[in-house]
Amino acid sequence: MNHSDWSKKDLEYIWHPCSQMKDYETLPPIVVDHGKGVNLYDVDGKRYLDVVSSWWCNLLGHSHPKINRAIKEQLDSLEHVIFANFSHRPAITLCEELMKKIPRGLCKFNFSDNGSASIESAMKMSFQYHYQTGNRQKVRFMSLSDAYHGETLGALSAGGLDLYSELYKPLLLDIVRIPAPDCYRCPKGNKRGCCQAECIDAAQEAFARHGDECAALLVEPLLQGSAGMRMYPPAYLAKLRSLCDAYNVHLIADEIATGFGRTGSMFACDQAGVSPDIMCVSKGLTGGYMPMSITITTQKIYDAFYADYREGKAFMHSHTYSGNPLGCSTALAVLKVLDEEHIIPRAQEKAPLFRQMIVEALGDHPHVGEIRSLGLVNAIELVENRETKKSFPSEQRLGYRIYREALKQGLLLRPLGDVLYFNPPLVISPEEMEEAVSICASCIRKVLG
């Protein structure tokens, strides 16, 4: 069977995520045979440069020999075990290793199997903490506009993107929404990077009005990924931390997309010198190999659940695959590679070069509104009018048209609306960067003229 046979058979059975399946009539699924480094190869051998890290999770390239080996070794001793009252060395060692890297104060690890689940766990944990410490009025949550925290109902509630949540509003929690910073179209008229995060005033107002009834604020630190790779300064995050302290509101840092070096530091919170009360990690945690997530919290929160059984204070939350040993061994291997191969400092050395390539190729294009960068994440926002920053009408599906053109040319881009972005495995080489940027620029020119 060739690629087109496989592709047809796929559509007989599979309902793909986040897709209008009718689009697949003209853009059939790409059936991947194998991956190596930054490259994917379909069943006919066509190559694609995976500069989106397969939905932002692949950290060290596909089919990394050291990670492959770790999984194979683990498989021969233990694939899975119930995690209530049972444990295993990979989970314990992983926590021990993570302790060396996570923001100070975090020290208790609650395992789940995907990002959304770790957010649900964080929300329930925060609510229950306040309930058990005499603050039963704290029954709501705060989050930023255009936030993304996953797609199960609690996480979807916390998110602020209508594209995903509008239809489900009748099912969702009533969230206190804080207008997020928008540095490209700054409401205060500041230029990116030249401010004291004055837009914190919106958050101050929200806390003054609703802080007392809120258990936690959820936030994607520094980078609102799904919003279109929107980036905001560390000072804003630090100010959110102070507000949370002032109102006894937990800061839940959703580091699912930003963790493990994506933004240039181990965690995005590090750049603001901020320790959250609860931190959610997934995606890069296993280098994009295994579905695993962890909700990490403080001794203080943990202690509020610690009591005699009859007091009913336990956190009665579980997932079948909590603490899966294959996932834990994978994560351990990822941490080892990060250290041994100095992955994050090396990625930081490459970062200015990558940005420079993009600016040289596209900086003068009349429809490139902004090129923004954080770590190896680089976003290119396309606009109809550069002066007014007016977007293209969404019916034009410009990003989607560029996506299709890029696939033809062997580049996996997957834009967010009209924001094209690169969020590649941290091991991408300068040659691969050059190739990706040049294909991207050629696709933009082809579609936009």
Ligand SMILES: *Cc1c(COP(=O)(O)O)cnc(C)c1O
């Ligand atoms: C991907 C993502 C999630 C959800 O993780 P899933 O594993 O897809 O459920 C939550 N928050 C952020 C910031 C993410 O990028």
